[in-house]
Amino acid sequence: MNINKYLNYPLFLAALIGCVLSCEEGYRYEVNYTDSEAPGSPTIIRPYRPLYGGARFYFDIPEDRDLLSINAEYITEKGKTYTFSASYFSDSLDVLGWGDTKEHEVTLYAVDRAGNKSIPVKQTVIPLEPVTSRVAATIEVIPAFSSFFINWENELKQNINVFVEFRIGTEDKLLIYTSNDSLATQQIRDQDPAIPIQVQVHVEDEYGNISRTMEFGDIDLLQDEEIPKTGWVVPKYGFEKGRVLQVYGDGVEGRLEYVADGVIDLNNNVNFLNTYNKGATGLEKDGNVPWNLIIDLGDYYQLSRINTVQRHDHASETSPLARGMYYGNENVGLYNMYFWDDEWEEWILISQHKIPIPTGLTETEISILGQKGDEAVMYPYDPRFTKPTRWFRYEALKCFEGNYSSTVANCLSEVSLYGKKANSE
Secondary structure (H helix, E strand, C coil), X not given: CCHHHHCCCHHHHHHHHXXXXXXXXXXXXXXXXXXXXXXXXXXXXXXXXXEECEEEEEEECCCCCCEEEEEEEEECCCCCEEEEEEECCCCXXXXXXXXXXXXXXXXXXXXECCCCECCCEEEEECCECCHHHHHHCCCEEEEEECEEXXXXXXXXXXXXXXXXXXXXXXXEEEEEEEEXXXXXXXXXXXXCCCCCEEEEEEXXXXXXXXXXXXXXXXXXXXXXXXCCHHHCECCCCCCEECCEECCCCECCCCCHHHXXXXXXXXXXXXXXXXXXXXXXXXXXXXXXXXXXXXXXXXXXXXXXXXXXXXXXXXXCCCCCCCXXXXXXXXXXXXXXXXXEECCCXXXXXXXXXXXXXXXXXXXXXXXXXXXXXXXXXXXXXXXXXXXXXXXXXXXXXXXXXXHHCCCCCCEEXXXXXXXXXXXXX
């Protein structure tokens, strides 16, 4: 075969190069391959970068076609060894887990597919403050209505456990939250606002490091009450206030007024509004979301919280303990809240809320959670009451599906509001 006549063809060349590279990679993972020759050591190419509770090393990999990884390890004062690896594609490696800012020694070495290790390269590092103390310093405890928030920051997104210990009267409670989010918030609900709560928090990481305990002393919770629905009016479809049209909610078996009757949709108890994919105006050409539920509270109130209950599933064969449609198809997962300002004669945005999808729970636990409803504080970053208002607006934006991108947010079972009568103490 005369290969020269093909060399002018780009596709042939690409295929040939790919074959060579594939053969090289195939050699790297060849079955029953044996090798007694250790790879060369990694070459440190610049000073390490200190991290919170760690360090980042930069290196060139050795020339060795069966190289698998660059490893780094250190031994703690208690004799435990931690090992970190980076693939042969990488040029840096993070080593984490120190609980102080002392000097530490790290050993770096190359490993090939046969398990041979290179001559070790010793590095001395001084990490920045530990992740545990760094996170602990950002913790906030914010009193809310019959609840309180715990907020914290975790810049490096490392795995941490936040231990929240609190005393209510003579009863001690402990909650543990695991997270690697850069920003995190947890709300501890259903607390008696009449009883002061003493709160303390500490942080632990996966390497056994523990922060100092942050003492927050007595926390006085805010008080509100559920606004009675006996005085509510849910205007019919076609009603308009402030250039905003009331939702079309009477699709198929749904009825608009069901959202304020005190009854939740469960199993074959059909009790929800249904926009039938045309909630915005009731006309298919205008689409579904955003649609707006407008409620006349019947008197002036200052609002504090909302609780929403989703459609469960009206199929008779669906058990009340089954998940049904909770946190999924057709239910609203993202919405805005507004109150009507008489002074300015316009709707004022309160806040936006994304209903979290529960994880790690059984179907029964999810069903119980769904029946209880999802609570949101009107002003989650600064819990307080709204101005006095007679009108509330719920603006549905998205469904849970597609990571809160779906417009099929057709259903809502029940809305409850909390606050206090205007001008009341």
